[in-house]
Amino acid sequence: PSWVSWGGCRWMATHEDAAAPREAAIPALQLAAAEGSEQQTGRAATDTGTQALAAAFTRATRQAAGSAGSLTERGPGSSGGPGPPSLTHDDGSPQTSRDTPMPMSNYAFFVKYTYSNECALLAYNFHELVTKLGIFEQFAYRHDHRLISVTLAYIFYRYQVHHCDMALDLAVTLVYLEDVRHSPDQPELQEHNRDAFNLICYLAFLAHAFNADRTIRLSDWYKEIGWRSFRSCQQLNGYVFFLFSQVRRFRLRVSEQRVKRYIQKLCSVPSQIAHGGDA
Numbered sequence: 001p002s003w004v005s006w007g008g009c010r011w012m013a014t015h016e017d018a019a020a021p022r023e024a025a026i027p028a029l030q031l032a033a034a035e036g037s038e039q040q041t042g043r044a045a046t047d048t049g050t051q052a053l054a055a056a057f058t059r060a061t062r063q064a065a066g067s068a069g070s071l072t073e074r075g076p077g078s079s080g081g082p083g084p085p086s087l088t089h090d091d092g093s094p095q096t097s098r099d100t101p102m103p104m105s106n107y108a109f110f111v112k113y114t115y116s117n118e119c120a121l122l123a124y125n126f127h128e129l130v131t132k133l134g135i136f137e138q139f140a141y142r143h144d145h146r147l148i149s150v151t152l153a154y155i156f157y158r159y160q161v162h163h164c165d166m167a168l169d170l171a172v173t174l175v176y177l178e179d180v181r182h183s184p185d186q187p188e189l190q191e192h193n194r195d196a197f198n199l200i201c202y203l204a205f206l207a208h209a210f211n212a213d214r215t216i217r218l219s220d221w222y223k224e225i226g227w228r229s230f231r232s233c234q235q236l237n238g239y240v241f242f243l244f245s246q247v248r249r250f251r252l253r254v255s256e257q258r259v260k261r262y263i264q265k266l267c268s269v270p271s272q273i274a275h276g277g278d279a
Helices: 022-041 049-068 106-113 117-133 146-158 163-181 187-192 196-211 218-224 233-247 256-266
Strands: 002-006 009-013
Touching: 106 117, 106 146, 117 146, 117 163, 117 256, 146 163, 146 196, 146 218, 163 196, 163 256, 196 218, 196 233, 218 233
Parallel strands: none
Antiparallel strands: 002 009
16 A cells, blocks of 8 residues: 555555546546437537536526526625635535525525536535435434535535536545445444534545545645534544545445446436426
8 A cells, every 4th residue: 555645634545546437437427418418409419528518507507597596696706716605604514594495496506506507517416316315314414405515516616626527526425425325334433423514525525536636635625614623634634534444444446337327317407407397
């Protein structure tokens, strides 16, 4: 094994985890977007994957815009670059007015509280998939569960992660969460886990660190959200290393087939949105 450094924090990774399955996963992302675009618009599948993905994002967002307001009605910084949400919970996640559920469809919520069409669709689908996995039944979070996905979308957008890479990071995160859900007999996780927010966000950090050539440093994650839950970056580093060593057992590589399956789901236009209904 060899030591690698992320944001001043030392990590040990196995040689098997030296490279992400990006070569296989990104074409799958483009194929999923192209297939979704062809189903919804009848377009020939000769579009490039990126163009088809952008078209799917734009179409879904426009169809939700009636209940969400204009597309410029996003969080602070939408016109001049992103900034931290003006209202936050103790853990750093954005807070809605009076911290009550928004009187709008789920998709409209993500359109309003994320910074781009791509972020809105990915955050919406990620939230729906996490909910279906039953993570919130096993791990508590006292605020609106949708804010976890909004927070991840904010961090990735804030640090200029391309939406294709964002989809790959979220897909790997979902595989990690699926493994957690299917292995409930982990007393160490129950003892160390504070809530679903930290579990999901820092499994996403591990997925991002595994996939990316140039990662968002852990110190930046601490600066953006971690400081509200952890006393120091060193303490956060200890929690993430716990996830890496005890939950993931030093293995970050996952099945490419599982990743492709989640990428396709993350990039699919929801059927409710495609038919003009509430999500």
